[in-house]
Every structure is written in C-alpha cells, then in structure tokens.
Amino acid sequence: MTPHGVVETPVFMPVGTRGTVRSLGPDDLAAAGSQIVLANTYHLFTRPGHALIRELGGLHRFMAWPGPILTDSGGFQVWSLSKFRTIDEEGVRFRSPLDGAMHALSPEVSVEIQHALGADVIHPLDEFLAHPATREDTERSLDRTLRWARRAQAAHARGPGGGQARPGGQALFGIVQGGAYADVRVRAAGETVALGFDGYAIGGMAVGEPKPIMYELTATVAAVLPAGQPRYLMGVGKPEDLVESVALGIDMFDCVLPTRNARNGQSFTWDGPLTIKQARYERDASPLDRECACYACRHFSRAYLRHLFMADELLAYRLLSLHNVHFFHALMAAMRAAVDAGAFEPFRARFFARYAVSSEAGPRENISASEA
Amino acid sequence: MTPHGVVETPVFMPVGTRGTVRSLGPDDLAAAGSQIVLANTYHLFTRPGHALIRELGGLHRFMAWPGPILTDSGGFQVWSLSKFRTIDEEGVRFRSPLDGAMHALSPEVSVEIQHALGADVIHPLDEFLAHPATREDTERSLDRTLRWARRAQAAHARGPGGGQARPGGQALFGIVQGGAYADVRVRAAGETVALGFDGYAIGGMAVGEPKPIMYELTATVAAVLPAGQPRYLMGVGKPEDLVESVALGIDMFDCVLPTRNARNGQSFTWDGPLTIKQARYERDASPLDRECACYACRHFSRAYLRHLFMADELLAYRLLSLHNVHFFHALMAAMRAAVDAGAFEPFRARFFARYAVSSEAGPRENISASEA
Numbered sequence: 001m002t003p004h005g006v007v008e009t010p011v012f013m014p015v016g017t018r019g020t021v022r023s024l025g026p027d028d029l030a031a032a033g034s035q036i037v038l039a040n041t042y043h044l045f046t047r048p049g050h051a052l053i054r055e056l057g058g059l060h061r062f063m064a065w066p067g068p069i070l071t072d073s074g075g076f077q078v079w080s081l082s083k084f085r086t087i088d089e090e091g092v093r094f095r096s097p098l099d100g101a102m103h104a105l106s107p108e109v110s111v112e113i114q115h116a117l118g119a120d121v122i123h124p125l126d127e128f129l130a131h132p133a134t135r136e137d138t139e140r141s142l143d144r145t146l147r148w149a150r151r152a153q154a155a156h157a158r159g160p161g162g163g164q165a166r167p168g169g170q171a172l173f174g175i176v177q178g179g180a181y182a183d184v185r186v187r188a189a190g191e192t193v194a195l196g197f198d199g200y201a202i203g204g205m206a207v208g209e210p211k212p213i214m215y216e217l218t219a220t221v222a223a224v225l226p227a228g229q230p231r232y233l234m235g236v237g238k239p240e241d242l243v244e245s246v247a248l249g250i251d252m253f254d255c256v257l258p259t260r261n262a263r264n265g266q267s268f269t270w271d272g273p274l275t276i277k278q279a280r281y282e283r284d285a286s287p288l289d290r291e292c293a294c295y296a297c298r299h300f301s302r303a304y305l306r307h308l309f310m311a312d313e314l315l316a317y318r319l320l321s322l323h324n325v326h327f328f329h330a331l332m333a334a335m336r337a338a339v340d341a342g343a344f345e346p347f348r349a350r351f352f353a354r355y356a357v358s359s360e361a362g363p364r365e366n367i368s369a370s371e372a
Numbered sequence: 373m374t375p376h377g378v379v380e381t382p383v384f385m386p387v388g389t390r391g392t393v394r395s396l397g398p399d400d401l402a403a404a405g406s407q408i409v410l411a412n413t414y415h416l417f418t419r420p421g422h423a424l425i426r427e428l429g430g431l432h433r434f435m436a437w438p439g440p441i442l443t444d445s446g447g448f449q450v451w452s453l454s455k456f457r458t459i460d461e462e463g464v465r466f467r468s469p470l471d472g473a474m475h476a477l478s479p480e481v482s483v484e485i486q487h488a489l490g491a492d493v494i495h496p497l498d499e500f501l502a503h504p505a506t507r508e509d510t511e512r513s514l515d516r517t518l519r520w521a522r523r524a525q526a527a528h529a530r531g532p533g534g535g536q537a538r539p540g541g542q543a544l545f546g547i548v549q550g551g552a553y554a555d556v557r558v559r560a561a562g563e564t565v566a567l568g569f570d571g572y573a574i575g576g577m578a579v580g581e582p583k584p585i586m587y588e589l590t591a592t593v594a595a596v597l598p599a600g601q602p603r604y605l606m607g608v609g610k611p612e613d614l615v616e617s618v619a620l621g622i623d624m625f626d627c628v629l630p631t632r633n634a635r636n637g638q639s640f641t642w643d644g645p646l647t648i649k650q651a652r653y654e655r656d657a658s659p660l661d662r663e664c665a666c667y668a669c670r671h672f673s674r675a676y677l678r679h680l681f682m683a684d685e686l687l688a689y690r691l692l693s694l695h696n697v698h699f700f701h702a703l704m705a706a707m708r709a710a711v712d713a714g715a716f717e718p719f720r721a722r723f724f725a726r727y728a729v730s731s732e733a734g735p736r737e738n739i740s741a742s743e744a
Contacts, residue, residue, distance in 0.1 A: 019679065023395075023686035027667065048654070048679045056657055056675055064671040282420070285428055295399065299436040303428055307391065307420045314395035314689055 002036070002068040002120035003169040004060065009230065009251035010335055012242065012328045013038045013070060014258060018047070019063040022259040023318040024325065026065045031295060032322055033329035036068040036120070038254045041113050042077030046096045046103065050116035058118035070254070071119040072234070073110045073152075073175070076203070079128035087127065089144065107151035111172075115159065119170065123201060124152030126175045131208045138179035142188050145177045149195055171198035173232060180209050182220045189224035199230035202250075206236050215244055222249040239268060239331055240357050243348055246335050258324035263317050265309050268327045272356030274302075276320065281306045294326035295319075374408070374440040374492035375541040376432065381602065381623035382707055384614065384700045385410045385442060386630060390419070391435040394631040395690040396697065398437045403667060404694055405701035408440040408492070410626040413485050414449030418468045418475065422488035430490035442626070443491040444606070445482045445524075445547070448575070451500040461516065463497065479523035483544075487531065491542065495573060496524030498547045503580045510551035514560050517549050521567055543570035545604060552581050554592045561596035571602035574622075578608050587616055594621040611640060611703055612729050615720055618707050625704075630696035635689050637681050640699045644728030646674075648692065653678045666698035667691075 014021045014029065016037045021029055029037065039059060044050060053062050059069055075092070078085055082094035091106030107125045114122035126145045129138060156172045174197035178185035192200060202221050205214050218233060225231050232252035233245050242253055258268070265276045269289040274281075276288075287297035288305065296305070296319040308316035338347035386393045386401065388409045393401055401409065411431060416422060425434050431441055447464070450457055454466035463478030479497045486494035498517045501509060528544045546569035550557035564572060574593050577586050590605060597603050604624035605617050614625055630640070637648045641661035646653075648660075659669035660677065668677070668691040680688035710719035 018683045018685060019676070020685050020687045023690065025667075025687055025691065026671070047683060048675070052655060052675065055655060056673060062673070062676050062679075064676075283424055283427060295397075299398070301428060301434070303420070303424065304391070304434050304436075307434075311390045311419060313390060313392050314686055315392045315397055317686055318395065318690065319397065 002171065004066065004068040004120050005035075007035050007068055008336060010242075010246045010332055010339075011035055011252055012332045013252065013254040014325050014328075015040075015254055015256045016063065016065075016069075017256075018043045019053075019059060021321075021325070022263070023314070023321050024259070026063065028295075028318070028322050029065065029325070030067075032326040033333070034067070034325065035329075036070060037065060038070045038072065039063075039117065039119065040074070040077055041071045041110060041117070042074035042081070042105075044071075044117060045074060045105070045113050046098055050113040054116035054118070058116075060118060068120040069117075070121040070232075070252075071114050071117055071123065073123040073125040074105055074113070075110075075126045076128050076235075078105060079130075089147075091125065091148075107148040108155040111152050111155040115156075115170070121171045121173055121199065122156070123173050123175055124149045126177055126203055128204065129177075129179055131180060131204075133179050135179075135181055135184070138177075138181055138184050141179075142177050142184060145175065146188075146191055146195070149174055149192065153195060153197075173197050173199040173201045173230075175201045175203040175234075176221055176225075177204050178217075178221075179204060180213060180217065182217060185217055185221050186224055189221045193224065193226060197229075199232060199252075200225050201232040201234050203234050205233060206241075211241075214241075215248065218245060218250065219248045225249075238358070239328070239355060240352070242328075242331060243335065243351050246339070247344065247348060258328050259321045262320035262324050265316075265320070267320050268324050270354060273358045276302065276306050276309050276316075278306075288320075288323050289327065292323065292327060292330065294323045296323040296326075374543065376438065376440040376492050377407075379407045379440055380708060382614075382618045382704055382711075383407055383624055384704045385624065385626040386697050386700075387412075387626055387628045388435065388437070388441075389628075390415045391425075391431060393693075393697070394635070395686070395693050396631070398435065400667075400690070400694050401437065401697070402439075404698040405705070406439070406697065407701075408442060409437055410442045410444065411435075411489065411491065412446070412449055413443045413482060413489070414446035414453070414477075416443075416489060417446060417477070417485050418470055422485040426488040426490075430488075432490060440492040441489075442493040442604075442624075443486050443489055443495065445495040445497040446477055446485070447482075447498045448500050448607075450477060451502075459499065461519075463520075479520040480527040483524050483527040487528075487542070493543045493545055493571065494528070495545050495547055496521045498549055498575055500576065501549075501551055503552060503576075505551050507553055507556070510549075510553055510556050513551075514549050514556060517547065518560075518563050518567070521546055521564065525567065525569075545569050545571040545573045545602070547573045547575040547606075548593050548597075549576050550589075550593075551576060552585060552589065554589060557589055557593050558596055561593045565596065565598060569601075571604060571624075572597050573604040573606050575606050577605060578613075583613075586613075587620065590617055590622065591620045597621075610730070611700070611727060612724070614700075614703060615707065615723050618711070619716065619720060630700050631693045634692035634696050637688075637692070639692050640696050642726060645730045648674065648678050648681050648688075650678075660692075660695050661699065664695065664699060664702070666695045668695040668698075 013036050017040045078092050078094050085094035093104045110125040127141045129141050174192040176188045176192050178188035230251045233250045267274045267288045281302040284302035338344045389412045450464045450466050457466035465476045482497040499513045501513050546564040548560045548564050550560035602623045605622045639646045639660045653674040656674040710716045
C-alpha cells in the first residue's frame, strides 16, 4: 500500500528515467498493466531540477502518472554517468554531463530531492563500488553506506525544510550493499535491517558478476531480510532473472530492458527474445506473440513492425516498448498467480522448458548514458 | 462516402508516408479525430513493396487503420526525392535512394500499386515541374499529364491483373496541373473534368510560388471544377492556408506540417504556432492550448512537454504530434460548423484576428527526404 495505490507483488517497475518511460505515455503504461514506475533522482535533479517539479505539483502530476512512483537515490547514476566525481564522507560531487555544472549530492540532499519529487518509495544515498572490488574496499564502502543510511533516515524524519509538512506516507527503503562477498552481504543485510526501513533494496547486483554468483548472493541476502517487508532487487533484469529471483523471494524489480531493447528492435515472447529486423519476419503475418493481449499484438503483424523498424519510424519504438512492458507485466502476473496457487515450481519448470534464454550481455553490463 | 466510411468535408488528412503517421498509431489518430489518412505510393512501393502489403491483406490491415485511405500517385516524390531519374512518355525511371535499385513507374504501374495497396482514393501518375517553369514547358508537361491520366483511367477500368476482381469502390481522382499560369490551369481543369473523375486534386501548388498567387490559382481552378465533387488541394498546408482555401471552395487537404513540426518542437494553437523549447515555457503549468481537448492538453503542462523535448525523449514527438493533428482536425471541424451555419466569413475574420501567422517557410519549400 502506497499513497497512490496498492502494489501487488512480485512486481516489475518500468523505468521512467527522466519522468517518462521513454516512448510510452501514462495511457500506454496503464494499458500495459504497469502498477508502479521508477524515476531516477539523478536525472531529474540535473534536468529539469527538483525545485521545478515541486513547483509544478510534484512528479506524479508533472508526468501525469496517477499510480505509485519509486525513486532511487542517485548514487548509482553518479557512479556510472559522471566522468568527474569525487566521493568523501560528506557525499559525492560531480560535474553534470549536460552543462558542466558542479553538483553535490549528500544523503540529506538526496532525501530532500526525493521529498520534492514526492515519490511513494524513496532510497538513501549509497556508495557504489565497481566489480570486482577487494574485501577491504567493500567493507569500508559498506560502512560508509550504513552511515549515510542513518543520515538519510534522520533527514527523512525531519522532513522537507522551510516549514512545509512532511509529504504523507513516503516509504524509505534501506539498500543492502556488500559486493560479491557473501559474509559482507550478510552483515550488510543485518545492519540495514537493524536500522529499520519500510522495505529493503539489494543494490550492487548485475554489475558484471557471473549469474550464479548473483543468484547465490541474492539468496543469501534474502534469507536475512524480514519476511513481512518488500524486497527489491535493483536493476534486474531479464525475464529468466525475474523468474529465478522470485524463486529466491524477491518482490520488486526494475530494468531498462523492455524499453531499451525495443529501441534496438528486440521484443520478448514466451518463446524467448525475438529480433524484429531479421529477414524471416519480412512477410510474417502473425503478431509478436500469439498469446499476448497488448495493443501491438492485437493489431499489428511482425511484418508491419519490421517495416516500421527498418524505416526508422518512431511508432516502431512505441509499439515494441508497449509489447515488452506488457510482456514483463504478464510474466509477473503469471508468477503471482502461480505463487497464490502454491505452484511456483511447476510454473518455473514450464517457463524454462519453453523460454530460449538469450546469451547476450545483461542490462547493466553495457550501461548507456542515455538510460542507465 | 468511401468503402471504409463517410468523410465529412472540409477535411484534413494526416500524412502516413510509410504506412504510419510517424509516431502516431491508429489509436492516436482515432482519438485525434482523423477521418482519412494519406499514404505515399512512392514510399510504400520502394519499401516494403506493394506486393508484400497486398499479400498481408492490403494497407488498411497492414497499418491497422480501419478508416478511409488516400494514396498519391508517386509522381511528386520521384521528382523531389530521386536524384537520378529520367522521364519520358512511358513514365519515370528512378534510382531508389534506399538501395540504389532502378525502378520504373508508369501510369499503369502506379495504378497497379494503388490497387494492391487498396486505398479508397487513388490518383493517376502526373508529371511535376519545378517552379518557376516556362509557359512552353508547362503546356507540354500538362499535355503529358493529361495523356497519363487517360492511361490511368484505362488501367483502373481494367482492374488488377491475374484474374483478380477489381477492388470494390476505389475512387480515382484527376489531378489538375498547369503551373503558375492561370489560363493553363483553366485549360487543365477543363480537360481533366472532361475526362471524368470521382474527384479533383489540384497539384503543383505550394512549391515556392508566392502565397497570393497560390490562392489566386486555386480560386481560378476551383471555379472550373464541378460543384458536386470533392476538391483536394494537395500538400497544403498551414492553418491560415486551410482557412483561406476553404473560403475558395476546397474540401480536402493533406500536409506533413502537424507531425514534422512536432518533431522540431512546434505546436499549433488558436493563437498561432508555439515553439516549446523557448525558455518562457520552462515553468509554465498551462497546457499547449487551453481550449484543446486532446490527450496531451488534458494531461500535460508546457513545462513537462518542454522538459521531454529538451531531453530528446520520444514521448515529446508523440504528444506534440497528437496535439497538432488534433488541432488541425478541430480547425476543420470549426470550419464545417461555420459552413453549416452559413457563417464562414465571421469565422474567418475571428480566426485571423486571433491567429498569429508565422512567417516561416511553408511545408513544401523545404522538402525533407524523410517525409515529403
């Protein structure tokens, strides 16, 4: 339950980096079955600025999305997008790639921005380490992330400055870091839970570590997290990752994959990824996925979508994005139904028997400045 | 009345060059109030090919647009888009800019393509002259266009080859050429009408001639055309051109302006064009046009649309296109109501008292290969 509605889990959150899920409007998102969208604090902070969004009534009104919104803290984006950055105990300083201006992001400023945006779920600034990192660096970074988490809690408790009332019901999630070391992850989870948050995000995953390690670490952390609170695996992932992670007890996911891959001509089906530009689809009258009920599949053939894509028509990106987001939501809905029926393992077996797992690089392994 | 429904005139037709009105899907077009869309024979001929579209059930099904479709003959696009072309009595030969392949387009082939596409209104191949042209060249070109029109009529009467039945109810319009010479235009109109078509298009306008000349020639031609049949002014135009041309008795229009200018950040309002990237809209909470009922105006502020446009977000193009197409249709609906009420002149006076006419170049004066 959030101030903007109930979220059924497990749930996939489309990524609305700059206050839009790329080519999809809120009408498209609602039709695709989106319950909650993610927006990036870093991107909205650098453009158009959180003060402007607050002045215009907050992010929900600005982007005309009436449902729940989750924002990250901006830490990951500073790490991945800013070439010039310095990190110390106070926070991070970075030069905006947009206009070269210097910005400072501290745990307090990050919370202040997220208060201004008015998201339903917000996050404390965390420090991010490249993979692989030494144990010593990982431990030191974790300690800082935990100190920053306490500062974020204090800032959140104080609420926005200037005499304004604290936005009602914004949830603050803790972020569990700890790199690729299982015992450090266990300590991270324990100490984050001890601080007490409304939910728990697992950060620093899908950054280049082998998939089995990712699943193992996720399982390790999930075992420490409290059963009654949401568990969010940040930045994950591919359909197969979602299925495996739900099996490990994860409730929430976000990833740019459905929209980014759409722009590269890749769609997702129950049989696996489908690359629309392949010549074999040139005269194919069937929809992207015969079982899909999305607007694109109800109206258009693969041949038409291929034509649009080959002709660089903007409608191609919207229709493929719409389908992909719809597919991700349909996958989550199928998993929710399987969980409710107490039949998740049979579902998982059926899914992997049919879905042709792609060997391409994961979403975070090839970070693009435009959407990470 | 067409095989795919009634069209109320005067009407504006959005341009779906390659079988899509750029970023707008058929759902968007229906919501914007589109009655009939235009598609370009030249573009669909060179990609994906009319045989493929016929095989997939025709253009209506291919692009999932259930309403009427009008196609041009391809003549104008060969003239404007192909660097390498030769024209003789048989037809035009040109090298496709897409793949360098040589294509031949004759009056018979143009009709065959349009039969395959299955448009509700089709056109005969016409010869196109650059403005300005000498009287002698204009006369000679007109005579060829008239001979080609007779060949197109014969091909249309024969119907598609291979034993197939002729597509039901496809209307064939005649095209009135004649350049910038009023008396040649009068002869063109008279001889085209004498051939007998389902409607009459006025071609070769808005190609660089001064606006007063365009209006004068349009009036001259309109006076010769039969009262009970549709009159279509090809490639026109700006809102002010639509109002002036309806005053001259024109029923049908098409132009890339609403979608092309949207991609450049220009929207149209009852007060005149509005350039969304201007700094003055940075914190503007009002919609593009307070009187507009389109999806964009009902949900988004100028500030949000400006943010999307400055961030190069695809949603900006869709929302501005949606608004612009909606505005053009609302303008036509207002003119229909004024005509029905016998009050067109007061409407026209009110329109020009408020609408700030832009001094920018017209739609055809800066032909882009991507959309002309």
